[in-house]
Amino acid sequence: MSYPEPDPDVPGARVSELRIPDGDLGILLTVWQMRHLVRIGAKDPLLVGTAASIVRSSDGSSLGAAEAIRDFLESRVRFEYDPPIEHADGTVEGTELLKSPRYMLREIEAHGVATGDCDDVAILGAALGRAAGLPARFALLAFTVGAPYEHVYTELLTAAGWVELDTTRPFQLPSGLRIVRETRKEA
Amino acid sequence: MEPCTIGILAGVFMGWALGAGTQPRAIARALGHERAGKLLRLLELLEEPEPDDGEEVAPVKEPTE
Secondary structure (H helix, E strand, C coil): CECCCCCCCCCCEEEEEEEECCHHHHHHHHHHHHHHHHHHHHHCHHHHHHHHHHHHCCCCCHHHHHHHHHHHHHHHEEECCCCCEECCCCCEECEEEEECHHHHHHHHHHHCCEEECHHHHHHHHHHHHHHCCCCEEEEEEECCCCCCCCEEEEEEEECCEEEECCCCHHHHCCCCCCCCEEEEEEC | CCHHHHHHHHHHHHHHHHHCCCCHHHHHHHCCCCCCCEEEEEEEECCCCCCCCCCCCCCCCCCCC
C-alpha cells in the first residue's frame, strides 16, 4: 500500500491503523479513538502550556477562554480532506485520519498552521479546552436520512453555556444543509 | 460437480447479483474487489506521553465566571 507520508518537518511520527466497520458502529469506534487522543493530549505539558498561553489573551472568563480557543483553531488550522491511500492492486481507498493534538501543535510550530478536517480540529479543540479546565463534548451531525454521522465538532462548557468550535464546516459542507440527526458524546 | 449443478449455482448467483443491482458495493465486496469498512489511521508522535492505565484525566473544573 502506498501512504501519504507524514509531514517531514514533524519528525518522530508514528502511524497506527485499524479497519473499522461502516455505519454508526464505525463512527462510535472513531469517536472512541478521538476521545483517547483528547485524554492524552489534555495531560500533555505541551498542550497545557499552549492552552494557558491562548487563554491568557482572553478576558479571564470561561466564555472568553472558549472563544480564544476557537480563534486559535480558526487561525492556526487549515482545512484539508484526509488523504486517500493506494493499494498494491491500484485501487484507491479513502481513509479516516486522526491527528494527535501534539502532532498538530508541532505542525503549527513548523509551518505556522496545521492541516486537518473536522475530526482533527475537534480533537485539538477538545484537548485544549480540557487542558484549560473546560468540560468538552463532541457534537455529531447527520444530514442524510439513514446515513451515518457526517460531521463532528467540539463544544466547550462555559458559564454562558456550551460554545461550539465548528471552524471547518464552511470549508467542508455546503451551507443550508438540514440536520436530520445529531448526538453528543463526552470528549 | 455435475454441470447442471454448476448451472443452477450460476443461475442463483446471477439472480442474486441482478437482485442486488441497486447495491453494487455488496457485489463488489462479495467478489473481493472492495474492502469492507474503512481504514482508520492514527497519526501520533513517538514523544507523546503514554496513557496511564485506568487513570482518568484530572476532573475538569466547573466553569465559573
